[in-house]
Each structure stands twice: as structure tokens, then as C-alpha cells.
């Protein structure tokens with residue numbers, strides 16, 4: 598029997614210019630304990646390669662990872678044709694020859710906020726130092742508190758300590774929850790902003806977006822009638838289609854690449 602998503606994939610494959618925007622962690626790559634050790638499933642990497650080679654098709658990774666880390670885990674080389682939106686859309690990368698709009702945050706603000714962020718990250722690290730399984734990932738515009746390896750009560754304690762510190766020192770920062778992670782950032786862009794920018798720059802006539810987590814719902818909710826949102830795994834969603842895991846997503850993306858190439 599054909600998968601339930603077959604007709605949706607065949608329909609969107611007929612659009613003139615397609616943007617395929619993909620979250621990374623939990624979507625192309627299964628989640629793991631060490632964030633820098635994860636990689637896309639080979640089947641997913643191959644599907645991305647085939648889609649990127651298909652006519653009138655732009656592929657982008659849209660991730661909460663800071664850009665530098667996304668390039669490492671995404672095995673993204675300088676000559677790649679895959680577009681990137683990191684830090685939930687606050688950082689962008691484009692292939693050679695495609696112009697990229699300059700960041701509109703004044704340099705003086707960046708410097709000032711980076712100083713505040715560095716001091717806050719140091720204090721947050723000290724605050725969670727003795728809590729088993731809790732650790733801090735410094736990021737381009739803030740940090741993430743990881744609790745994947747912590748007991749439930751330790752995770753809750755770490756989160757409330759960090760919430761209190763951020764509320765006192767940086768109440769205007771955006772707080773986002775994810776799978777065993779809470780992120781805090783002074784840039785407020787979300788994946789909805791990233792999709793709007795990628796759609797405009799690629800002149801897409803339709804968008805496919807796939808993601809597995811709460812922050813991906815910003816992007817999924819922003820999609821229009823002619824787009825295709827895909828939720829990977831469980832959870833409430835605004836997506837039209839659900840797949841079980843990254844492996845089934847790779848199967849869907851391969852089917853899309855085949856339709857797009859024919």
C-alpha cells in the first residue's frame with residue numbers, strides 16, 4: 598500500500614519553484630546525547646542530495662543550531678548548494694553567487710549584547726555546575742540549557758535556577774522549550790521568519806517544511822494552503838502530514854525528489 602502522504606507529495610512536486618526547508622535535529626538526524634556527534638541519516642543525506650540536484654528546487658536547513666555548528670553536523674561544505682538558516686533564522690548562509698542581505702542589527706548593539714550574554718552564560722554555568730546531567734551550550738545569541746541526561750527533579754531544578762537568573766538579568770530574551778532543552782536568546786527571530794525570508798529569496802511558488810519540535814510549529818503555522826507541512830514524530834501540530842521518524846521522512850523526501858526530477 599502507498600504511504601498516506603503519497604498524493605500530497607505528488608501534488609506539491611508539480612509546483613513551478615519549490616523550496617524544501619528542513620529542520621535538522623530529530624528531523625534529518627535522530628536525537629542523541631552529544632549534540633555535536635549527531636549526523637543526518639545516510640538515507641536523509643542522500644534524499645537531500647537528490648532534491649538539491651532536482652530542477653527549480655531549493656533545499657534549506659532551518660535550525661535552532663548556531664550556524665557554525667549546523668555546518669559541522671550538517672557536513673556542509675563551502676561548495677554546498679544547500680541554503681542555511683541557523684539560530685532559528687537569525688543567521689543565514691547562501692551558496693556562492695547568491696547575494697545575502699546584511700544583518701540589520703547595528704554592530705554596537707551586537708557588541709553590547711554579546712558582552713551581557715557572555716557574563717550571563719558564565720553565571721548560568723556556575724549555577725548548574727553541581728546538577729547531574731545539566732549543562733549549558735553557549736550559542737551565537739544566547740545559550741541552551743540541556744537536561745537530556747538529568748533526572749526529572751534535577752532538570753526542573755536547573756530550569757528554575759536558570760529561569761530566575763534570566764528573569765533578573767535579561768527579561769527581554771526569548772525563551773523557547775524543546776526536547777530536553779530550554780533556550781534563551783536576545784534575538785527573537787523564529788522559524789516562521791526564516792521561512793518567509795527563504796520563500797522570498799528563492800522565489801518559491803510552494804514550500805515544504807518538515808520539523809519535529811515545538812519551535813518548528815512556528816514555521817508549520819506560517820505555511821499557506823499550497824504548502825506542505827510535515828511533522829516528524831508525535832506531538833500536537835499544524836502540519837498536514839505526519840511521518841513516524843527521520844527514516845520515514847527520508848523516504849518521503851526521496852519520493853519528492855523522484856517526482857521533481859521526472
Ligand SMILES: O=P(O)(O)OC[C@H]1O[C@H](O[C@H]2O[C@H](CO)[C@@H](O)[C@H](O)[C@H]2O)[C@H](O)[C@@H](O)[C@@H]1O
Pocket residue numbers: 620621622623627628629630631632633635659660661662663734741743745775776777778780810812
Ligand atoms: O531546530 P533544531 O535543528 O531541531 O535544533 C534544536 C536544538 O537541537 C539541539 O538539541 C537537540 O538535539 C540534541 C542532539 O540530538 C539533543 O541532545 C538535545 O536533547 C535536543 O534538544 C541543539 O543542541 C540545540 O542547540 C538546538 O537548539
